[in-house]
Amino acid sequence: DGGITQSPKYLFRKEGQNVTLSCEQNLNHDAMYWYRQDPGQGLRLIYYSQIVNDFQKGDIAEGYSVSREKKESFPLTVTSAQKNPTAFYLCASSNGEGTEAFFGQGTRLTVV
Amino acid sequence: QKEVEQNSGPLSVPEGAIASLNCTYSDRGSQSFFWYRQYSGKSPELIMFIYSNGDKEDGRFTAQLNKASQYVSLLIRDSQPSDSATYLCAVVGPDSSYKLIFGSGTRLLVRP
Numbered sequence: 001d002g003g004i005t006q007s008p009k010y011l012f013r014k015e016g017q018n019v020t021l022s023c024e025q026n027l028n029h030d031a032m033y034w035y036r037q038d039p040g041q042g043l044r045l046i047y048y049s050q051i052v053n054d055f056q057k058g059d060i061a062e063g064y065s066v067s068r069e070k071k072e073s074f075p076l077t078v079t080s081a082q083k084n085p086t087a088f089y090l091c092a093s094s095n096g097e098g099t100e101a102f103f104g105q106g107t108r109l110t111v112v
Numbered sequence: 113q114k115e116v117e118q119n120s121g122p123l124s125v126p127e128g129a130i131a132s133l134n135c136t137y138s139d140r141g142s143q144s145f146f147w148y149r150q151y152s153g154k155s156p157e158l159i160m161f162i163y164s165n166g167d168k169e170d171g172r173f174t175a176q177l178n179k180a181s182q183y184v185s186l187l188i189r190d191s192q193p194s195d196s197a198t199y200l201c202a203v204v205g206p207d208s209s210y211k212l213i214f215g216s217g218t219r220l221l222v223r224p
Contacts, residue, residue, distance in 0.1 A: 042216035098144035
């Protein structure tokens with residue numbers, strides 16, 4: 001089945017630790033995205049990538065890093081510099097300019 | 113000014129009524145507009161996309177776009193309790209034709 005897979009679904013980490021969230025897609029989409037959602041809030045763009053080996057900061061990139069070494073993969077690292085990392089993280093992909101994005105099931109990160 | 117604005121709601125309508133959800137955007141050059149539905153704890157799913165001025169209908173859903181007034185709306189006819197969710201408006205942003213920006217969402221409650 002084609003789709004976007006995020007893992008794990010739930011993740012717990014101690015404060016001060018870096019953590020990497022996985023996102024894989026088999027839709028052959030060029031563009032991939034990471035969003036953060038806090039309770040009762042909309043989606044805020046962290047990073048996006050239009051093509052392999054290229055990515056751009058979104059509105060809240062501080063404390064996060066990404067890589068795009070393969071078309072199908074776009075991992076997100078939440079670093080210890082991110083002050084409030086507890087949130088619901090959503091990965092998405094789209095097929096081209098101005099087209100709709102499809103989402104993975106999300107990773108709920110809790111930092112204690 | 114936020115790039116994409118929505119009334120947070122909740123918008124409460126009785127079963128069978130028409131629900132009207134509105135969204136305004138700041139960049140006059142935006143070309144692509146999307147409506148997503150998000151159930152609590154789940155990832156967003158695409159309902160409609162619209163690129164041209166006017167109406168676009170798909171089943172019980174109608175998207176309306178007015179680029180001159182910079183608003184896009186979603187009408188849900190014959191609302192059902194299962195339509196109760198948060199509806200997110202998304203716009204391809206001003207900086208890039210790949211940058212997809214979301215509003216904060218409107219919560220819809222359909223009363224049986």
